[in-house]
Amino acid sequence: MSSSLRPVPSRWRRAASIVLAAGWTRPETATPPSRPPPAEGFRLLLLQRSPHQGFMPGAHVFPGGVLDAADRSADWLGLFAPHHGPPGFGLGPAPFSRAAFPSPPDTGDSNADNTGALPEDVAFRICAVREAFEEAGVLLLRPRTSPPGPEPGPGLALEPPPGLAAWRARVRRDPRHFLRLCAYLDCTPDIWALHNWSAWLTPFYRSATRRFDTAFFLCCLREPPPVYPDSAEVVGYQWSSPSETTESFLSKEIWLAPPQFYEVRRLANFASFSDLHKFCLGRALEGLERWLPIILLTADGMVHLLPGDELYLEDSDFLENLMSTEKKTEEIMKEGKQFHRIVIHNRHLYDIHVTVQSKHKHVYPKNSVVSKSHL
Numbered sequence: 001m002s003s004s005l006r007p008v009p010s011r012w013r014r015a016a017s018i019v020l021a022a023g024w025t026r027p028e029t030a031t032p033p034s035r036p037p038p039a040e041g042f043r044l045l046l047l048q049r050s051p052h053q054g055f056m057p058g059a060h061v062f063p064g065g066v067l068d069a070a071d072r073s074a075d076w077l078g079l080f081a082p083h084h085g086p087p088g089f090g091l092g093p094a095p096f097s098r099a100a101f102p103s104p105p106d107t108g109d110s111n112a113d114n115t116g117a118l119p120e121d122v123a124f125r126i127c128a129v130r131e132a133f134e135e136a137g138v139l140l141l142r143p144r145t146s147p148p149g150p151e152p153g154p155g156l157a158l159e160p161p162p163g164l165a166a167w168r169a170r171v172r173r174d175p176r177h178f179l180r181l182c183a184y185l186d187c188t189p190d191i192w193a194l195h196n197w198s199a200w201l202t203p204f205y206r207s208a209t210r211r212f213d214t215a216f217f218l219c220c221l222r223e224p225p226p227v228y229p230d231s232a233e234v235v236g237y238q239w240s241s242p243s244e245t246t247e248s249f250l251s252k253e254i255w256l257a258p259p260q261f262y263e264v265r266r267l268a269n270f271a272s273f274s275d276l277h278k279f280c281l282g283r284a285l286e287g288l289e290r291w292l293p294i295i296l297l298t299a300d301g302m303v304h305l306l307p308g309d310e311l312y313l314e315d316s317d318f319l320e321n322l323m324s325t326e327k328k329t330e331e332i333m334k335e336g337k338q339f340h341r342i343v344i345h346n347r348h349l350y351d352i353h354v355t356v357q358s359k360h361k362h363v364y365p366k367n368s369v370v371s372k373s374h375l
């Protein structure tokens with residue numbers, strides 16, 4: 001196996017993404033439902049990126065985007081008062097930081113020095129809630145007069161306000177308007193409904209591509225709110241369960257990047273909406289591991305190696321490098337035992353192989369191994 005060295009380090013954009021999981025509510029009328037209930041009892045919101053996006057055009061992603069200075073502004077303090085404020089904003093003790101490798105990448109971001117008024121985990125939640133509004137018109141807000149209890153139930157999105165389009169245009173133009181919208185509605189972002197879920201660094205693939213350091217939050221909603229794609233960044237959406245999403249991907253209706261595929265497969269572990277919600281509450285203090293996939297190019301495909309895999313090397317060279325081999329993927333798979341990897345056979349055929357134990361009370365996806373007929 002070989003690697004090629006690149007001297008220029010990437011700049012990382014800090015971002016937040018939100019996995020919205022909505023419970024399936026039984027239709028009240030006698031008319032037959034348009035679709036059968038999802039096997040898992042919940043559906044996930046996936047947004048289709050515009051074909052004109054510079055990064056991952058056309059892909060289906062969870063709502064999300066880059067952290068803005070407005071997301072960590074001191075002006076939020078007044079809105080969260082009097083019920084919530086520093087140090088924890090009612091989120092409970094700060095979870096452990098689990099990032100052994102790699103050490104936090106250089107974001108090249110002058111706001112990254114943590115001198116902002118808000119703790120990071122609050123600022124990233126505000127960013128995720130703002131992006132869900134900008135991209136999907138979904139407002140994850142909570143009235144200021146009703147602070148959450150100690151074990152909050154699933155959230156509920158707020159009815160879109162009159163003038164949604166005008167507010168959204170303002171926020172998209174200048175994210176500082178998001179705080180003004182919250183103040184106008186006498187609400188705060190419902191940061192308590194967002195649970196730490198995972199964190200992904202964009203792997204090195206080729207030079208000059210954008211790279212993100214993205215915190216993923218999971219938010220359970222009692223029912224799916226209406227979605228209004230912004231028709232600019234986002235041109236479509238779907239609510240689909242993990243198994244439905246996998247089916248759409250394999251049948252080439254949608255395209256998912258490896259981290260989103262991994263998360264969809266991880267969520268297929270949950271048999272019901274309430275199991276998922278309980279699970280999120282149960283691991284609130286467990287913290288996050290940030291994963292940098294390392295790409296291994298094989299003679300006929302690609303493998304995204306994840307921490308714990310026997311070929312994964314905690315070596316900072318791989319922040320800016322790939323691994324490569326002349327062997328075929330099948331040979332590489334036969335040689336190993338300790339797997340935590342996503343095997344990319346082709347654009348619409350990924351397999352996840354996991355033989356390692358999950359860490360920090362999280363779940364990992366089950367093995368998904370495609371039949372040879374698909375190859």
Ligand SMILES: Nc1ncnc2c1ncn2[C@@H]1O[C@H](COP(=O)(O)O)[C@@H](OP(=O)(O)O)[C@H]1O
Pocket residue numbers: 050052053054055064065066131231232233
């Ligand atoms: N009408 C449009 N069509 C395609 N991309 C758009 C767009 N309006 C905004 N974008 C892009 O969406 C990205 C903003 O995403 P977010 O707010 O989620 O981080 C920006 O991309 P860049 O990341 O290339 O700057 C921006 O250029």
Ligand SMILES: CCC(=O)SCCNC(=O)CCNC(=O)[C@H](O)C(C)(C)COP(=O)(O)O
Pocket residue numbers: 015016017055061063064065066200201202203205211212213214257258259
């Ligand atoms: C080799 C191909 C890949 O694996 S690319 C992986 C892309 N995914 C990530 O980098 C991690 C998750 N992050 C995102 O998906 C983006 O940061 C985003 C969609 C949240 C933000 O992008 P935006 O353009 O909306 O700012």
Ligand SMILES: [Mg+2]
Pocket residue numbers: 063064065066131135233
């Ligand atoms: Mg985005």
